[in-house]
Amino acid sequence: xxxxxxxxxxxxxxxxxxxxxxxxxxxxxxxxxxxxxxxxxxxxxxxxxxxxxxxxxxxxxxxxxxxxxxxxxxxxxxxxxxxxxxxxxxxxxxxxxxxxxxxxxxxxxxxxxxxxxxxxxxxxxxxxxxxxxxxxxxxxxxxxxxxxxxxxxxxxxxxxxxxxxxxxxxxxxxxxxxxxxxxxxxxxxxxxxxxxxxxxxxxxxxxxxxxxxxxxxxxxxxxxxxxxxxxxxxxxxxxxxxxxxxxxxxxxxxxxxxxxxxxxxxxxxxxxxxxxxxxxxxxxxxxxxxxxxxxxxxxxxxxxxxxxxxxxxxxxxxxxxxxxxxxxxxxxxxxxxxxxxxxxxxxxxxxxxxxxxxxxxxxxxxxxxxxxxxxxxxxxxxxxxxxxxxxxxxxxxxxxxxxxxxxxxxxxxxxxxxxxxxxxxxxxxxxxxxxxxxxxxxxxxx
Amino acid sequence: xxxxxxxxxxxxxxxxxxxxxxxxxxxxxxxxxxxxxxxxxxxxxxxxxxxxxxxxxxxxxxxxxxxxxxxxxxxxxxxxxxxxxxxxxxxxxxxxxxxxxxxxxxxxxxxxxxxxxxxxxxxxxxxxxxxxxxxxxxxxxxxxxxxxxxxxxxxxxxxxxxxxxxxxxxxxxxxxxxxxxxxxxx
Numbered sequence: 001x002x003x004x005x006x007x008x009x010x011x012x013x014x015x016x017x018x019x020x021x022x023x024x025x026x027x028x029x030x031x032x033x034x035x036x037x038x039x040x041x042x043x044x045x046x047x048x049x050x051x052x053x054x055x056x057x058x059x060x061x062x063x064x065x066x067x068x069x070x071x072x073x074x075x076x077x078x079x080x081x082x083x084x085x086x087x088x089x090x091x092x093x094x095x096x097x098x099x100x101x102x103x104x105x106x107x108x109x110x111x112x113x114x115x116x117x118x119x120x121x122x123x124x125x126x127x128x129x130x131x132x133x134x135x136x137x138x139x140x141x142x143x144x145x146x147x148x149x150x151x152x153x154x155x156x157x158x159x160x161x162x163x164x165x166x167x168x169x170x171x172x173x174x175x176x177x178x179x180x181x182x183x184x185x186x187x188x189x190x191x192x193x194x195x196x197x198x199x200x201x202x203x204x205x206x207x208x209x210x211x212x213x214x215x216x217x218x219x220x221x222x223x224x225x226x227x228x229x230x231x232x233x234x235x236x237x238x239x240x241x242x243x244x245x246x247x248x249x250x251x252x253x254x255x256x257x258x259x260x261x262x263x264x265x266x267x268x269x270x271x272x273x274x275x276x277x278x279x280x281x282x283x284x285x286x287x288x289x290x291x292x293x294x295x296x297x298x299x300x301x302x303x304x305x306x307x308x309x310x311x312x313x314x315x316x317x318x319x320x321x322x323x324x325x326x327x328x329x330x331x332x333x334x335x336x337x338x339x340x341x342x343x344x345x346x347x348x349x350x351x352x353x354x355x356x357x358x359x360x361x362x363x364x365x366x367x368x369x370x371x372x373x374x375x376x377x378x379x380x381x382x383x384x385x386x387x388x389x390x391x392x393x394x395x396x397x398x399x400x401x402x403x404x405x406x407x408x409x410x411x412x413x414x415x416x417x418x419x420x421x422x423x424x425x426x427x428x429x430x431x432x433x434x435x436x437x438x439x440x441x442x443x444x445x446x
Numbered sequence: 447x448x449x450x451x452x453x454x455x456x457x458x459x460x461x462x463x464x465x466x467x468x469x470x471x472x473x474x475x476x477x478x479x480x481x482x483x484x485x486x487x488x489x490x491x492x493x494x495x496x497x498x499x500x501x502x503x504x505x506x507x508x509x510x511x512x513x514x515x516x517x518x519x520x521x522x523x524x525x526x527x528x529x530x531x532x533x534x535x536x537x538x539x540x541x542x543x544x545x546x547x548x549x550x551x552x553x554x555x556x557x558x559x560x561x562x563x564x565x566x567x568x569x570x571x572x573x574x575x576x577x578x579x580x581x582x583x584x585x586x587x588x589x590x591x592x593x594x595x596x597x598x599x600x601x602x603x604x605x606x607x608x609x610x611x612x613x614x615x616x617x618x619x620x621x622x623x624x625x626x627x628x629x630x631x632x
Contacts (some may be wrong), residue, residue: 015567016485017484023502228454278466431496
């Protein structure tokens with residue numbers, strides 16, 4: 001190397017010049033895109049499922065006109081003297097329905113008595129034919145002519161929740177009508193037994209036991225206590241990815257009032273995540289056995305065996321499945337929004353009292369960004385995660401399909417939010433898991 | 447001596463973060479070395495636009511091949527090597543044939559080392575950039591980077607003798623150009 005070369009090297013070797021504007025942006029655009037966090041998609045899926053279940057529940061429940069009314073149904077019954085029996089058809093029952101005299105249509109039916117038992121067995125949406133018989137000796141006229149002797153209008157008031165069909169029959173019979181008539185009612189609620197929908201009838205079946213399994217999709221939140229730890233937070237976010245998780249449990253339910261229920265029991269939740277780490281400085285130590293032969297006059301007479309440690313530098317990919325297990329006592333209120341004999345839709349809200357939190361797996365250390373164990377009885381665990389989580393909020397839309405009078409199938413899109421950080425105050429990051437889940441289960445009512 | 451911290455992270459931590467596609471760490475690494483590497487790119491290219499292309503191509507390679515860095519040498523040296531390889535490949539891709547300047551055209555009264563010392567870094571880069579592609583490559587690799595002729599021959603896929611002769615020619619062309627500059631200045 002001559003003097004000119006040296007001079008060039010000295011002047012240029014450590015030279016730094018201005019970097020063109022926009023160079024980093026161009027490079028950044030060409031680098032592999034960071035993956036869209038999957039929790040984004042799970043949020044969309046959860047929201048969609050929540051909407052679907054709510055919509056279907058609402059649609060099914062409203063497909064029937066059987067809405068729960070707590071008011072009495074009033075029927076204004078006209079006293080009509082007609083030549084033939086009449087048919088009164090009520091197409092729609094609202095809270096208060098009236099039957100006017102104009103609604104009476106002549107009919108040829110007369111002197112027919114239908115057994116009351118048949119009336120009582122009629123179910124919702126069936127027509128109820130209530131036939132009244134009185135003295136037929138006073139009947140006069142024929143064909144389409146009518147006597148039209150309307151003296152007065154009497155009023156019948158009966159409660160839907162009582163045996164209204166019987167009541168109607170008795171009341172109408174008490175009128176001692178002159179002529180036979182057929183009155184046809186559409187009586188959606190004319191049934192002997194109350195709907196086996198939620199809420200329970202307080203007189204009986206006011207307790208229940210739910211057994212459920214929830215498919216959970218957790219979303220992890222990491223917040224650094226100061227900007228100095230933003231880099232560490234990013235590294236943890238990059239190395240840990242939440243996975244399919246689950247929870248299961250049983251809860252006892254008690255009917256507080258017509259629509260309100262209280263549930264409590266035991267819940268087990270397991271949040272799973274994958275920890276992946278590439279260690280660029282992984283040194284692998286291997287022991288090599290060396291056998292040296294001793295030759296004498298060209299023949300092997302002895303051998304010496306020795307071992308040597310060799311350190312091979314390389315890259316190690318570490319993959320560990322982390323678990324966060326929590327044991328909780330849920331206390332949840334449930335309010336029935338809509339119900340019919342097949343389905344009921346309820347809103348649920350409450351809290352989970354955490355009894356215990358147990359971790360297993362690995363994360364990056366906040367001091368040197370190297371993997372450390374978080375498994376219960378191993379190092380560092382006590383410094384990072386709490387042993388109890390405190391309170392979590394719970395909300396759900398619960399759809400119950402009534403399989404039998406005492407057994408429901410449950411479908412519950414739910415969400416659970418941790419109100420407190422899982423990490424201790426000494427740790428530089430605050431960690432929370434919020435989960436969205438779809439719970440399925442059964443409810444035994446007794 | 448404590449390691450240099452960039453936004454609270456050492457170079458080693460930044461590299462680890464880059465392996466995880468941490469875009470902030472990648473930007474920090476770029477900002478750390480971009481100035482020096484741009485100077486290298488300018489020496490291996492004929493104009494600034496070409497140097498910018500080399501710089502960007504090379505840094506994309508740095509981040510996509512970072513897992514191959516084995517910590518056997520300095521990280522800066524590893525990046526520099528990628529820059530040089532990228533510049534060489536960029537030069538080989540050019541369809542323009544190498545310019546050749548005969549030794550007979552070089553004047554005898556060339557400038558000495560003391561004249562070169564008076565030149566600024568910018569002027570020196572301009573001088574190197576003005577060299578024909580082959581000369582520029584060999585001169586940079588030998589005089590500035592410290593490669594041997596054997597290594598240069600392997601890198602550029604040429605004979606060792608070609609490397610030697612191109613180095614001699616590059617020096618003389620540089621002397622000639624400096625002489626002209628000096629004469630104009632006077």
